[in-house]
Amino acid sequence: MDSRTISEKYAKIGKYLIENVGELSHLEGENIIYLSSTHAKKANRKKVLGQCEKVADKNKWAIPCDFTITLFEPNLEGLSMEQIVVVIWHELLHVGVDDDNKWIEPHDLNDFKMIIEKFGVKWSVPGTVINDKVVLMAAAEGRTE
Numbered sequence: 656m657d658s659r660t661i662s663e664k665y666a667k668i669g670k671y672l673i674e675n676v677g678e679l680s681h682l683e684g685e686n687i688i689y690l691s692s693t694h695a696k697k698a699n700r701k702k703v704l705g706q707c708e709k710v711a712d713k714n715k716w717a718i719p720c721d722f723t724i725t726l727f728e729p730n731l732e733g734l735s736m737e738q739i740v741v742v743i744w745h746e747l748l749h750v751g752v753d754d755d756n757k758w759i760e761p762h763d764l765n766d767f768k769m770i771i772e773k774f775g776v777k778w779s780v781p782g783t784v785i786n787d788k789v790v791l792m793a794a795a796e797g798r799t800e
């Protein structure tokens with residue numbers, strides 16, 4: 656039976672990214688819950704690393720937030736903490752908010768242009784080294800757990 660649990664470690668990384676990446680600063684104060692799942696989720700026969708979901712109004716009594724970001728642990732095997740930080744960064748780009756609305760932002764390419772430009776198309780392949788100051792620092796936050 657797969658289970659999802661709240662992850663303080665991923666919450667710390669997400670908070671760090673929101674506070675330190677200009678393109679994510681509009682998410683400051685948003686109510687996002689970070690979850691860790693034991694499910695080896697697949698879509699189109701490909702491993703899904705993370706998923707961002709908007710919480711439906713009717714479910715907010717149980718899940719008191721606007722968005723959840725879930726990381727699928729079995730699919731993260733072999734990835735460095737830095738790569739996991741980029742997964743969280745990627746998922747945060749799916750959080751769409753303005754003054755009146757909240758939505759799931761779709762990819763602009765097969766990924767987000769910003770992620771590809773910064774980290775290359777192979778960023779999520781095990782063994783790829785991510786060398787970015789913000790990512791390294793966010794990873795360090797997660798490692799202190």
Ligand SMILES: [Zn+2]
Pocket residue numbers: 745746749762
């Ligand atoms: Zn995505």
